[in-house]
Amino acid sequence: MTAPAILPARGLADRLTGLFWRHPRVLLALLLTPPLLWLGVVYLGSLAALLLQSFYAIDEFSGVVKEEFTLKTYGELLRPSNFDILVRTVIMAACVTLACAALAFPIAYYAARYARGHWKAAFYLGVMLPLWSSYLVKVYAWKLILAKEGIIGWAAERTHTSWIIDGLLSIPGLEGSSLSTSPLGTFAVFCYIWLPYMILPMQAALERVPTSMLEASADLGATRAQAFRTVVLPLALPGVIAGSIFTFSLTLGDYIIPQIIGNSANFIGMAVYQLQGTAGNIPLAAAFAVVPILIMLVYLALARRMGAFDAL
């Protein structure tokens, strides 16, 4: 009789290997538990806590949070001063997204279809470079550029074109003593800061449009404009929408740019920051924070219907 050909286990690692081989599910569970815990407890847990808080309300009298379910806090969002903040933020996010898309498309188109070799590398570098320096440094730099006595104001004065800036700054809703204290300045800086997030997904989408299709459309007699409208644009649309998700949601949540540039009027992020602080009005801060989540859910649903995720 010979012993069955089973090698003696040579230690813990061997035994574990054996266990994983016999019960593959154990290995799967081991590998999946940490990320699932992270996602479930830390990520979704904090979101749930946020949601929960938003259904509480602050006691008008003592300023203490009452842990009873109520919709009063959401009602407060509709108060004119709070509703202003929501409207202001959404309009800004929409304008920034549209402007970024308009600015980014030609750049992405050129980088994807015409730039070759070194030029392509230079393009990538040029787009990425601003992302390597600190966000705050860039915002402060823009504050200087847009200031009353900054380079734009100086150049306008030298070329006797100050009336253009003054004209822009006298449009109702955009008033300010200089570009840096006007909503126009906030808009410009938002566009600058988020532009790379629009260019990169656009460029990726445009690169995936096969040249053969363009050739085919030319063979079938389409003009360049027609080819652009019926072939390039629909195929690149997912990239445009992916980019717009970045610019839109980033603008919705940002609280630093409007604090440094602009007329100090609140955006959603700033309101959350102030309300959760000394005010201790965490329910209202949470309700404010829920709004961008809802807006983004609607936005993503629309984007899905437009086919933004078909390429995934």
Next chain:
Amino acid sequence: MKNLKLMATTALCALTGITPALAQVTELGAPEGQVSIVAWPGYIERGETDKAFDWVTKFEEASGCKVNVKTANTSDEMVALMNEGGFDLVTASGDASLRLVAGDRVQPINTDLIPSWKTVDERLQNAPWHTVDGVHYGVPYMWGPNVLMYNTEVFKEPPTSWNVVFEEMDLPDGKSNKGRVQAYDGPIHIADAAQYLMAHKPELGITSPYELNEDQYKAALDLLRAQRNLVSRYWHDAFIQIDDFKNEGVVASGSWPFQVNLLKADGQPVASTIPEEGATGWADTTMMHVDAKNPNCAYLWMEHSLASNLQSDLAVWFGANPSVPAACTDGRGMSTAESCTANGMDDFDKIRFWTTPVSNCSQGEGACVPYYRWVSDYIGVIGGR
């Protein structure tokens, strides 16, 4: 009036459940070898930012207590860190100190164990932001005024009233103040408006800018709404304000001596004044955690904070005022009588120190508008409502 205040404090105590004279340290033992402090940035310097400013190394050598500093940028952060625990001391401002007391996060201080306590400015020894029912919950650290900073090229004479930032008018250079003045981007600025009204609308009967009933509060908000039309940007960050005075054509604003000193050092034509209405101000207190692990080192630090070069040098470093008046003149550090005067040392009586507005105030239970409403309404004012 005093009685009323006392009653209000007692009511507050009953409400929040503070029992006076909790266990406090009765005698000091051997130092534990370390002490950890939550402090404002720039408050505890060991010569690493600038060699000349060091008030830690000597303490560490003499006491054997290593000083660990955790900086916090807002009062809320300080309260949160103290709630977490693990720290011995905190340099709390007036808007945090009473919250820490009410939350049982800090312990009473036995002033007999701090020999230099008697050198503290008498007006600060019993200050209401760290003394509750006669029990001291901390040792005064530093204080400073919120001054009116102005451009000396526009104002040949210092402005005598805060009206330059509250009411539309032509400044001495003949141009309107619209778009050329700033205000603080924090709800506590409502107190500055209330203080202005104290002087200009006595019929409102405001006695403290931090204790406003509905009518007084409404008047203050109306004043601020008018101010919104003058202010193109509210200031929040000291360095942004400095930049706005340099590049944005701002010529007058409420400010801190800190910005005034930095701008002057940069050769800018600015100066500061405390107008006839008086000013608001801040006062910080070193407070000790209720579960401090290193009480002996903590007591040694509190004594050090009053007795050493700290008060004198920190006053110069931060543009603030020492809580120990002698630190201005006895040559223990860099402060001189002139530098203290520049930081507002002589204006103590004109200053109404920052406290958190609560609804139960000296006007009665629930008579005053609490701070959370200040926050939401000030957001509305800045948003143009």
